[in-house]
Amino acid sequence: MSARHLRRAVGASALALLASLLVIVVPQPASAVHQIATVTLDGSTTQPGRMLRDGTASQCGTQKVYPGSASPATTFNYATTAFVAPTSGCLTVSLSHVTCVSPTNAFLSIYSAEYHPTSQASHYLGDQGSSGATAPPLQVSVEKGRTYVAVLNNTNAQEACSGDVTFDLADDTTPPDTAFVRTPPAKVRDSAAVLTFTGQPAADTASFQCQVDGAAFAACTSPLELTALAVGSHTVAVRALDGFGNADPSPAVATFVSCDLKSGTLTLETATAALAGADKAVAKAKQRLAKAKTPKARKKARKRLTKLTKAATAARQQVTTIQQGVHACAE
Structure with a gap:
């Protein structure tokens, strides 16, 4: 073996030994x-x-x-x-x-x-x-x-x-369980609803988080009072947390339909009108984009069109939800 090859072999062996020592001395987190x-x-x-x-x-x-x-x-x-x-x-x-x-x-x-x-x-x-x-x-x-x-x-x-x-x-990795004590009836003849809930074991429950109609979970307390509900179906999920932040992986879920067709914050009539306005705004935005002559103007028009299109999609979904609610309330 040449001197150069010997130096390479010794160097490789030294690196391997150093690596093995490093593996041995690295502390492992204790559970x-x-x-x-x-x-x-x-x-x-x-x-x-x-x-x-x-x-x-x-x-x-x-x-x-x-x-x-x-x-x-x-x-x-x-x-x-x-x-x-x-x-x-x-x-x-x-x-x-x-x-x-x-x-x-x-x-x-x-x-x-x-x-x-x-x-x-x-x-x-x-x-x-x-x-x-x-x-x-x-x-x-x-x-x-x-x-x-x-x-x-x-x-x-x-x-x-x-x-x-x-x-x-x-x-502590064991979360508390969540259960409803009181939920609204299947059809609520009002634009408001009240839900009460508890965590088990109670001594291990420090707080609650609620999710309304698919929104993000947020801190809440029992009773949970919902107001100004739109006509249509609603879903409320609640999860209990202990003092260590462990959340119930299977939240308690309640569903009901708001049937306040007259005094609801958003009736089918107003939702349909809002959708028509949103569609009209989208049409105008498309016209502006077509007429834009400079890259800067086109970029601005395209950005506005995207924003208005999202608003129209949300309005259309709202109309669909209310239509389903009206149908459910009529049953």
């Missing part, structure tokens, strides 16, 4: 967050009383009500550890490796932003419900960038011990 903190109850922080253990662990999507307090005259050790959510989702918090004489002498709860030992209901989000080796983890829905405080406290005595608090955060 979940796993964090462990050892919390020690050493008596440096104490609180009067403790939270009741009601046997029900908090779950994502359902806001648990503070279960109440117990033993207000007794002093208990407590300690905290903070967790900042790098993304929104369902946070699971569990307790393990408890060194208390009895595992039931350690109880885990979680709060939003901060913990006040003399006001244990403030900022409360959830708890384990029970304590001991078989106690279930607690779950709460968290939002990106917010701070959450896990609290470990004694339950039976002021004992010095510790435990590992584990945070597991999974992305």
Whole structure:
């Protein structure tokens, strides 16, 4: 092998090795967050009383009500550890490796932003419900960038011990469902209509978006009041969203016909007149385009013709919609 070929071979091998190293060291995005903190109850922080253990662990999507307090005259050790959510989702918090004489002498709860030992209901989000080796983890829905405080406290005595608090955060990708509570009748004898709707589970529903007659989805609230409806058929779609922006992929849909043939904002008579005017404007625009002599004039005339043609198409569609509505109302 010549020296030149040797240099090429060595260079190619070096590049291949470098590429393989780059593949190895490039970090891959994690789909979940796993964090462990050892919390020690050493008596440096104490609180009067403790939270009741009601046997029900908090779950994502359902806001648990503070279960109440117990033993207000007794002093208990407590300690905290903070967790900042790098993304929104369902946070699971569990307790393990408890060194208390009895595992039931350690109880885990979680709060939003901060913990006040003399006001244990403030900022409360959830708890384990029970304590001991078989106690279930607690779950709460968290939002990106917010701070959450896990609290470990004694339950039976002021004992010095510790435990590992584990945070597991999974992305929340489950949207709420949407359902109508009230919709207009098939034929509305008015130019207005009211629709009410809800999201399930309610605790996981943060907002709604509505789509009326094929327009873009926009923020809305229940009840949705529609006014000045044109004569004809109408379709309303509603989708619920959770606090993480997950939208119901199958919106609730309601259809009805407005049969207010006299007081509607756009009757068949006015729509037909508007179409005639639009067609007349298109005809004039075509004449101007034919008479245009310079490239600049032709460009301007062509642009105007395009705009008027679109308007005429929309007017023609409006007439068709109203005609269908009149026919449906007559049935």
